[in-house]
């Protein structure tokens with residue numbers, strides 16, 4: 001069956017409304033959909049329809065390939081000067097006694113723990129505190145690269161950079177150049193939440209604005225560097241806020257081409273100031289992945305954090321536009337578990353991750369941060385699976 005066959009079935013469906021048929025035709029022709037069509041998808045489209053369109057795009061871009069990486073996280077602190085309502089790191093939620101604040105040496109010790117491990121990336125992100133300033137992070141990045149030059153440093157979001165550069169009284173362009181010179185190689189996608197001020201002012205008032213978030217990524221892209229983007233969905237935002245968020249990302253991507261991956265982040269309601277807001281259903285999560293895949297035609301990858309949405313939903317998401325399910329993690333992040341994610345101890349071995357992908361008929365590929373292939377696991381046999389062709393019998397002399 002050709003990739004386009006299921007789309008043709010939709011187009012021939014006499015029960016499908018004309019507006020949804022128009023969108024399906026655009027997707028088949030690889031044309032961009034409009035803002036209003038994005039909102040229409042959220043309001044009107046059923047899961048099966050969305051999956052058909054998103055899977056068509058996903059397969060056209062990547063076939064069955066499904067990416068993951070081997071990384072570990074460092075969270076410098078779980079305390080924060082800001083007060084985001086959805087966050088369990090917020091200063092209003094946490095007493096200082098409950099927090100950790102790693103020193104530079106403690107962070108370097110975490111890096112050294114992985115000296116003999118085949119990890120390719122360290123992902124550094126956490127709360128914002130004054131001592132984690134420009135001299136601190138430039139020295140940290142430099143020392144990590146001195147210790148292990150092959151480890152890709154993916155670190156901090158515009159939330160931290162905005163705070164750090166303001167404190168250092170330098171502009172974004174100068175600041176990002178200094179970070180690059182120190183060894184920063186890419187930026188994760190966090191801190192984006194929902195860009196529109198109508199929502200952002202209610203859930204994440206004091207930190208960088210949506211425009212500032214985009215400006216910092218733009219400066220980073222101008223240096224020829226890559227980054228990711230997220231969207232925190234499923235709380236108080238309306239559907240059009242999500243489309244507005246993706247529209248701003250799509251426009252910046254047209255300008256710079258510097259984004260690699262879009263990562264929808266499901267709002268979780270544990271231990272934060274929005275515990276009364278219900279969480280989205282798994283069905284809504286899948287619809288959201290699919291619409292992101294359809295809307296963001298200029299993004300190569302859509303990622304689902306398996307630790308956030310559970311292994312089963314991550315498997316399902318591979319039929320709804322997702323082509324990347326993040327990394328092996330090794331239980332080094334607390335961000336998801338503290339917010340009430342399915343996985344309270346998010347660790348998965350490479351073999352488990354590969355099996356998870358193969359179980360749903362996809363082709364597992366370990367990538368590095370920039371999507372270069374590290375290992376193709378399609379026909380890979382793990383050492384412990386190699387069975388002897390004969391059984392050794394005891395020898396009696």
Ligand code: SF4
Nearest residue numbers: 080082084087090127
């Ligand atoms: S979301 Fe980020 S900036 Fe906001 S309180 Fe949490 S750690 Fe701080």
